[in-house]
Amino acid sequence: MSASVVLSSLANGVMLGGLYALVALGLTLIFGVMKIINFAHGALMMWAMYASFWLAKLGGVDPYLSLAVTLPVGFAAGYAIQRAVITPVLEAPEHNQLLMTLGLALFLENLALLAFKADPRTLLVSYSQASVSLGPILLSLPRLLAFAGALAVTLLLFLFLKFTDLGKALRAAAEERDGAALVGIPVRRVYAVAFGIGTACVTAAGAMAVPFFYVSPEVGNTLVITAFVVVVLGGMGSFAGALAGGLLVGVVESLGGLFVHGSLAQIGIFALFILVLLFKPSGLLGAPSA
Amino acid sequence: MITRRAFVKGAAAVTGGLGFPAVLRAQPKEILVGETHPLTGGLAREGNLGKNGIELAVNEINAGGGIRSMGGARLRLMVLDNESKPPVAISTIERLKDAGAAAILGPYASGLAFVTTQEAEKYKIPHVLDVAIADQITERGFRYTFRACPNAGMGAKHTVDYLGAMAKDLKLSVKRVVLIHEDGIFGKSTADTLQKLLPGIGMDVVERIPHSAATQSLANEVLRIKAAKADIVIPSTYYGPHSLLLRTMAEQRVDVAAILSVYGGAGSQYRFIKDVAKLADYMMDGNHWYNPKHPRIKGIIAAFEKAYQHPFAYEWMLAYQSAYVLKDALERAASTDRDKVRDALAATNLKDQIVPYPIAFNDKGQNPHARTLLMQVLDQKIAVVYPNEFAEAKPVIPMPAWAGRV
Numbered sequence: 001m002s003a004s005v006v007l008s009s010l011a012n013g014v015m016l017g018g019l020y021a022l023v024a025l026g027l028t029l030i031f032g033v034m035k036i037i038n039f040a041h042g043a044l045m046m047w048a049m050y051a052s053f054w055l056a057k058l059g060g061v062d063p064y065l066s067l068a069v070t071l072p073v074g075f076a077a078g079y080a081i082q083r084a085v086i087t088p089v090l091e092a093p094e095h096n097q098l099l100m101t102l103g104l105a106l107f108l109e110n111l112a113l114l115a116f117k118a119d120p121r122t123l124l125v126s127y128s129q130a131s132v133s134l135g136p137i138l139l140s141l142p143r144l145l146a147f148a149g150a151l152a153v154t155l156l157l158f159l160f161l162k163f164t165d166l167g168k169a170l171r172a173a174a175e176e177r178d179g180a181a182l183v184g185i186p187v188r189r190v191y192a193v194a195f196g197i198g199t200a201c202v203t204a205a206g207a208m209a210v211p212f213f214y215v216s217p218e219v220g221n222t223l224v225i226t227a228f229v230v231v232v233l234g235g236m237g238s239f240a241g242a243l244a245g246g247l248l249v250g251v252v253e254s255l256g257g258l259f260v261h262g263s264l265a266q267i268g269i270f271a272l273f274i275l276v277l278l279f280k281p282s283g284l285l286g287a288p289s290a
Numbered sequence: 291m292i293t294r295r296a297f298v299k300g301a302a303a304v305t306g307g308l309g310f311p312a313v314l315r316a317q318p319k320e321i322l323v324g325e326t327h328p329l330t331g332g333l334a335r336e337g338n339l340g341k342n343g344i345e346l347a348v349n350e351i352n353a354g355g356g357i358r359s360m361g362g363a364r365l366r367l368m369v370l371d372n373e374s375k376p377p378v379a380i381s382t383i384e385r386l387k388d389a390g391a392a393a394i395l396g397p398y399a400s401g402l403a404f405v406t407t408q409e410a411e412k413y414k415i416p417h418v419l420d421v422a423i424a425d426q427i428t429e430r431g432f433r434y435t436f437r438a439c440p441n442a443g444m445g446a447k448h449t450v451d452y453l454g455a456m457a458k459d460l461k462l463s464v465k466r467v468v469l470i471h472e473d474g475i476f477g478k479s480t481a482d483t484l485q486k487l488l489p490g491i492g493m494d495v496v497e498r499i500p501h502s503a504a505t506q507s508l509a510n511e512v513l514r515i516k517a518a519k520a521d522i523v524i525p526s527t528y529y530g531p532h533s534l535l536l537r538t539m540a541e542q543r544v545d546v547a548a549i550l551s552v553y554g555g556a557g558s559q560y561r562f563i564k565d566v567a568k569l570a571d572y573m574m575d576g577n578h579w580y581n582p583k584h585p586r587i588k589g590i591i592a593a594f595e596k597a598y599q600h601p602f603a604y605e606w607m608l609a610y611q612s613a614y615v616l617k618d619a620l621e622r623a624a625s626t627d628r629d630k631v632r633d634a635l636a637a638t639n640l641k642d643q644i645v646p647y648p649i650a651f652n653d654k655g656q657n658p659h660a661r662t663l664l665m666q667v668l669d670q671k672i673a674v675v676y677p678n679e680f681a682e683a684k685p686v687i688p689m690p691a692w693a694g695r696v
Contacts, residue, residue: 002517005513005514005516005517008509008513009509009510009513012507012509012510016506016507016509113331113334117334117335118331118332118333118334118335119335119529119561120529120530120533120565121565122533122537122565122566124566124567124569128537128541129537129540129541129569129692129696130541131541131542131543138541138542138543140509140538140541140542212537212541213506213534214530214533214534216530218332221504222504222505222506223506226506254507254509254510257510257511258510258513258514263473263500263501263502265502266502
């Protein structure tokens with residue numbers, strides 16, 4: 001195996017890992033704040049992908065520009081979903097919350113099946129097949145853009161959480177719900193904001209994936225299962241963990257794919273997943289108490 | 291007081307009065323034809339194409355005077371949705387049995403056909419398959435299962451034969467083949483068959499690359515194709531990965547002489563051309579297709595487009611054909627008795643059909659004459675390029691480099 005093949009594969013892994021990280025970020029935010037595992041995350045991403053797809057197909061809007069519309073809509077949808085269906089089960093036993101998000105996922109998927117049929121659709125934009133050469137390797141431009149976009153969104157989110165009042169309120173509610181409520185933080189509203197931001201993350205990831213992937217009603221499933229692994233690997237609720245976990249999974253999957261075949265490449269990731277759960281359940285970068 | 295004699299007389303008059311007008315109206319009889327298709331769920335697209343194909347055929351048959359040997363009896367379809375789920379498919383066969391269907395058409399997918407044929411066998415109802423190509427379906431000694439189209443193994447063999455003949459005709463120096471397949475039963479079994487057949491036409495399988503059907507990226511796989519210096523890439527996978535493979539090869543500028551699939555997920559489909567436009571050009575695929583030289587085919591395709599606003603797809607054509615196979619058997623059986631229909635089907639000998647082969651069944655219910663054709667996307671159209679007797683265009687091998695066209 002030549003060095004350029006390994007290098008290309010490494011680069012592909014890093015680029016894909018960036019996208020995994022962004023999907024995982026939304027998931028880990030929702031979990032960190034509300035302690036809810038959002039199974040509907042993938043279905044929401046799929047709807048975001050369709051939104052970007054149709055805006056491009058019918059309106060001629062580039063997927064990156066369509067974010068100007070889809071991000072606010074994604075946030076609002078997440079906010080509304082939290083208010084309408086998550087709030088009522090927040091106090092319910094955990095399995096009810098799981099079933100609620102699972103039900104939501106099935107509902108959204110079947111709705112998409114009804115609306116868009118099972119056909120996978122592809123969006124070709126002017127730069128879909130463009131590539132950038134970096135020494136001996138060719139980097140696909142849309143993947144590179146998605147990687148850069150994912151890093152940018154992650155950075156923005158990090159700054160938001162660190163320095164804004166709302167961000168601080170989010171972190172406070174995540175750490176100590178009752179304490180946060182005591183000092184006057186409107187916890188319920190903060191929860192809805194968290195769900196909104198989580199959905200916006202996955203909306204961004206969806207739009208960035210559209211130029212090099214395809215859209216179909218079950219497209220979210222494959223990506224979100226990987227995102228679950230990333231979240232557990234990085235530590236439930238940990239942002240830095242989501243980023244590191246995303247890159248790690250991307251690289252392991254990509255390099256693994258060079259040496260072992262097909263679905264086997266994912267065995268490494270799932271083995272890692274089980275080992276982490278057994279020996280360091282808080283994840284690589286998670287707080288031990290999480 | 292009504293005597294017994296008077297009562298009998300009156301009753302006779304009443305029943306006679308009821309019965310007579312029916313004879314006067316001379317309503318042609320109806321023959322109930324069952325159909326099970328995945329109209330919802332993951333296979334909804336294919337199932338609905340099949341349903342429309344059968345509907346078109348049945349409308350033609352009825353408009354043309356129905357089944358003559360039964361006094362012009364009309365075919366009446368009872369269409370049940372099996373929701374793309376085998377357990378539901380089983381119950382559809384039970385319902386069609388109870389409704390008295392003379393025979394059953396459908397169900398497009400092999401996974402569904404494994405159970406529908408088994409149920410039909412149990413109840414002794416003739417079952418004419420439209421697609422459902424898994425070889426094993428007709429390898430179970432069933433007497434009531436009939437399949438007119440080529441199965442998976444036949445398709446692989448034909449495509450490899452065409453490739454060999456084409457390489458000879460065009461004096462191509464292509465030798466290195468890379469097989470890329472999804473690692474489930476469909477992709478793996480096709481690749482196994484190809485690996486056995488390809489050395490027979492002097493080609494070497496230099497690399498075999500399995501991938502997960504749910505993969506998010508084929509970048510690595512394409513790197514390996516490049517490293518293997520492939521002349522020909524043969525994908526056997528589903529629509530999504532097939533499309534992803536082509537796009538990644540274009541992205542990485544991996545040039546090969548041909549990308550040729552066997553029953554390819556995205557092969558020989560107008561929706562794929564619509565989806566990826568010029569990236570689909572020059573892609574080759576061995577698959578079910580119509581006989582382009584048949585005098586009626588243009589009219590049938592036009593009628594389908596007019597009725598359902600859908601371009602040609604082999605899924606509906608094979609379903610359409612299956613309805614004509616049944617019609618021919620009903621005509622010869624002159625009865626709706628399921629065993630008589632079954633015997634008539636077994637004696638089928640149809641020529642001059644829109645499919646490029648005659649139809650007869652061996653003792654397993656498979657049509658041994660069935661064959662696939664080799665198509666290539668040329669100028670955004672799907673053209674038959676092999677064998678020569680059906681060819682509409684000359685194959686373009688090697689295909690032009692990506693750099694000049696994307």
